[in-house]
Amino acid sequence: MKNFLTLQDLTKEEIIDLLNLADQLKFERKNGIPHPILKGKTLGLIFQKSSTRTRVSFEVGMYELGGYPLFLSSRDLQIGRGEPIEDTGRVLGRYLDGIMIRTFDQKEVEDLAKWSGKPVINALTDYSHPCQVLADLMTIREHKGAFDGLKVCYIGDGNNMANSIIVGSLKVGMKVSVACPKGYYPAQKVLDFAKDYPGMFELTEDPKVAALDADVFFTDVWTSMGEEAETEKRKQVFAGKYQINEEIMKLAHKDAMVQHCLPAHRGEEITADVFEAHANEIFDEAENRLHAQKAVMVTLMKD
Numbered sequence: 172m173k174n175f176l177t178l179q180d181l182t183k184e185e186i187i188d189l190l191n192l193a194d195q196l197k198f199e200r201k202n203g204i205p206h207p208i209l210k211g212k213t214l215g216l217i218f219q220k221s222s223t224r225t226r227v228s229f230e231v232g233m234y235e236l237g238g239y240p241l242f243l244s245s246r247d248l249q250i251g252r253g254e255p256i257e258d259t260g261r262v263l264g265r266y267l268d269g270i271m272i273r274t275f276d277q278k279e280v281e282d283l284a285k286w287s288g289k290p291v292i293n294a295l296t297d298y299s300h301p302c303q304v305l306a307d308l309m310t311i312r313e314h315k316g317a318f319d320g321l322k323v324c325y326i327g328d329g330n331n332m333a334n335s336i337i338v339g340s341l342k343v344g345m346k347v348s349v350a351c352p353k354g355y356y357p358a359q360k361v362l363d364f365a366k367d368y369p370g371m372f373e374l375t376e377d378p379k380v381a382a383l384d385a386d387v388f389f390t391d392v393w394t395s396m397g398e399e400a401e402t403e404k405r406k407q408v409f410a411g412k413y414q415i416n417e418e419i420m421k422l423a424h425k426d427a428m429v430q431h432c433l434p435a436h437r438g439e440e441i442t443a444d445v446f447e448a449h450a451n452e453i454f455d456e457a458e459n460r461l462h463a464q465k466a467v468m469v470t471l472m473k474d
């Protein structure tokens with residue numbers, strides 16, 4: 172594994188290896204066992220969009236691994252004034268041991284990997300959010316014990332989260348049913364990928380179909396970062412139907428869990444009641460960003 176750009180790039184075994192390492196690093200942290208595996212290494216963190224979890228978990232994670240994280244906001248970098256990614260990549264590649272980037276276009280992440288020559292980690296694009304879904308898989312395995320036989324239900328916008336949930340869940344052996352309104356489906360590339368998993372994937376416009384016998388619920392905001400101008404239009408399309416609520420959860424298995432990458436909009440994609448009833452699972456998920464990303468950094472950057 173040279174980079175962490177999309178979950179499509181990884182084999183099932185590579186994903187499981189990352190999850191096992193994340194579990195080990197979590198155990199060590201909880202038991203006060205230091206793990207300075209990346210002592211002396213540097214990781215640049217380029218942010219072209221806002222972040223709470225990603226920024227803090229990468230900074231803390233790199234520190235706990237003995238390395239040094241550099242927060243690089245695009246507001247300050249010359250990228251923000253139009254310096255091309257191929258020049259930024261060639262410069263940063265000479266200073267840093269690895270680069271994490273949160274941006275808009277997936278191609279920018281691929282280009283950064285190409286031009287920097289150093290390991291690059293995708294920390295969210297419009298297309299995918301693989302770090303988040305790695306943490307989600309870790310959380311599902313922690314709570315459910317195994318992946319085999321589980322059904323994942325995603326209700327909402329066919330966005331970066333939907334794309335990565337579909338790919339990650341299918342790769343580790345879970346069934347996936349996704350409910351999105353017409354015109355807001357997941358990326359065609361991901362729907363094509365799912366064709367290789369016959370009988371394991373379903374796309375519907377009816378959340379009740381997707382929720383049937385589910386073991387794990389996912390949702391995400393109706394309007395993602397960069398789409399703010401569409402907020403009102405999207406509310407009209409999604410409201411009253413594309414929401415995780417008590418009624419929809421009655422169709423699932425009794426012990427179904429709920430995941431939300433956060434930030435959450437209570438009363439929109441999820442009710443406050445369901446959110447609070449499953450807060451333990453949702454904040455375990457947020458915590459696991461730290462452990463899962465440490466596993467990614469170690470795998471990509473250790474000598």
Ligand code: CP
Nearest residue numbers: 222223224225432433
């Ligand atoms: N889930 C997630 O990526 O959160 P942030 O946007 O706060 O980093």
Ligand code: NVA
Nearest residue numbers: 330391395396432433
């Ligand atoms: N789909 C959301 C995820 C935020 C973590 C967005 O891209 O804004």
